[in-house]
Amino acid sequence: MVEKEIDSLCNQYGLKPTSLSDLMLKVNFPDPDIEYGFIEEENALYLPLYEELNASSSLSGIEGDFQGYIRFILDPEKASSEYLADFFNNPLGLKIRKAWEARGFILKPEIRASEEPAAVISEDSALHDTSGDASFAGKSGFPGINSSLAANEIEFSGEAPVENICAESGESSVLSDAAISLLPGISSLPNVDLYSLTHSKLYLPDLQVQLEVLKIKDITRELISQLSVFECRLSTYPKSITHIRKNLELIREAVKLANDSDYILELIRRGESKKLEFKSTLRMNLITGKPDWNIEHAVLKTIVAYLNTDGGVLLVGVSNSGEVLGIKNDGFPNEDKFLLHFKQLIKQHIGLNYAPMIEYALVPVNGKKILEIECIRSDEAVFLKPDKNDEEFYIRIGPSSERLTGSKLIEYVNRRYKGKTG
Known part of the structure; x- marks a missing residue:
């Protein structure tokens, strides 16, 4: 259902579907030997494994809950980590994150408690499918899980053949009981089918539009702040009140048109119904x-x-x-x-x-x-x-x-x- 919504969005906005695998250079899993799990890097997306947590583009934004995140270093010529963090915190991004869980890409501990084996990255997984444009190369693992894994980083290398990232150990690379500190009330970490997660569809504008959207959001926040101050001072009867009113009406009309346009697109995505x-x-x-x-x-x-x-x-x-x-x-x-x-x-x-x-x-x-x-x-x-x-x-x-x-x-x-x- 979510993929249909994404396809509809792509069609309406003239966008091409993409995926994290097309945008990222490498993946990092949290390292318990590092104070905050990761070393700060540029253009990094911290993607939460729990819907209760927010995506972030900075290490400070994950508030010490590093054990609940995977980090993606994004190609700066393709995507902005700040934009993607905002995307994964908005309603559609949250739907996609929930769909990952529903489809077994992220299996929470309470689900994994059954005898049924979880969807994980293993030798028999879809990771061997070489049909994708992007691929994994190098070593990987979640810290504290498989002692024979030499690193907790996966590099992404464009058109190279897909390799089994667990080849050295012959074991699955999954999040499970580990030496990592856990979120309150959580006794173990989830299983992650990283290949399926990174290859599932997203819809994103090109980098130039992403950066423009971020600028507009900054202007919007500044405008909200200024309007709040102006509202407090309005009772002093500013001399330019007529001029201010006209400009505020223009702003209101511009925002209304933008909101109406997005509202219509949302209606179209829903499809025809009784109403x-x-x-x-x-x-x-x-x-x-x-x-x-x-x-x-x-x-x-x-x-x-x-x-x-x-x-x-x-x-x-x-x-x-x-x-x-x-x-x-x-x-x-x-x-x-x-x-x-x-x-x-x-x-x-x-x-x-x-x-x-x-x-x-x-x-x-x-x-x-x-x-x-x-x-x-x-x-x-x-x-x-x-x-x-x-x-x-x-x-x-x-x-x-x-x-x-x-x-x-x-x-x-x-x-x-x-x-x-x-």
Whole structure:
């Protein structure tokens, strides 16, 4: 499920999937002979084995819990450790970390207590699969586990053939009961299938974008701090209050648009449902290349169905598969004409008295504009009027809008609205 979400993200943002194996130069496991488990190095990602811990780009950020981390030294030409640490602490990164555990890449001690052998790096593991672009070379081991292992570091060496990192000992390289100090309440360390973990999919922008994101985050934190100070001083009535208000409104609008864009992408990732539907266009038949009432009718019946059920969101300019198409295919000369046409459709075929229940706006997504239509539940039955002499009634059943007629319509209206109609 998480990999599908990552694939969807890659498609929406135009990103290529990657993995830790593509980004890292070497891996370090904690060394009990070193005070904090590791010696500080540049561009290092400290990845936690427990979801309760945070990823970090500095040794000081792991707060002495070094026994619960693996360290990755990243290629400075491919990735920023600060960006990746932030990524693995955000909701999607946390999902990926939980998926590693669910798939057996990280097995906690309580799971490993059974007789079932854990997923580990061994001679029989997928580590011998030479299909990957990146590979391990050199010696490795977790300190205090296999005394014959000569090092606790794995180097990553691009296109070289995959070698068994446990070749010298003939044993598995796993985290288990060790001489390492443990987290409170934990009696042993987890097993780690390092190959599968480092080769599982991630989605990341290129290095330039990563660094730009970090700069924007710094500006955001600075802005929050300054706004906090300004709020405290506001009661002194600054002379430039009008100028300040206008600039704050511009900032608010910019942030709102960015948030709306990310919100729309999150909706698209979820896929169509009872309360979410996608339409490629508002009026244009993409096959004939001409405006088509049937396309408009499909949009309007979805809106009516939302009003008659429990509300929902309709995104116009998004294909059924979740591809962001934008509204340009509808062939309007500008955005104002597009919105005016939509308003006229509501007025003519549903009624402006229901307009307060239908909020809509154009939202920029991936360099294109899509129409977001959000409907709330109506307190009375709403009918679609395709022409002056006809009325149609729709409700949402699952991810589709279904028409009710005859006795079923009467029964639904009486039960839900007590016979009240618009």
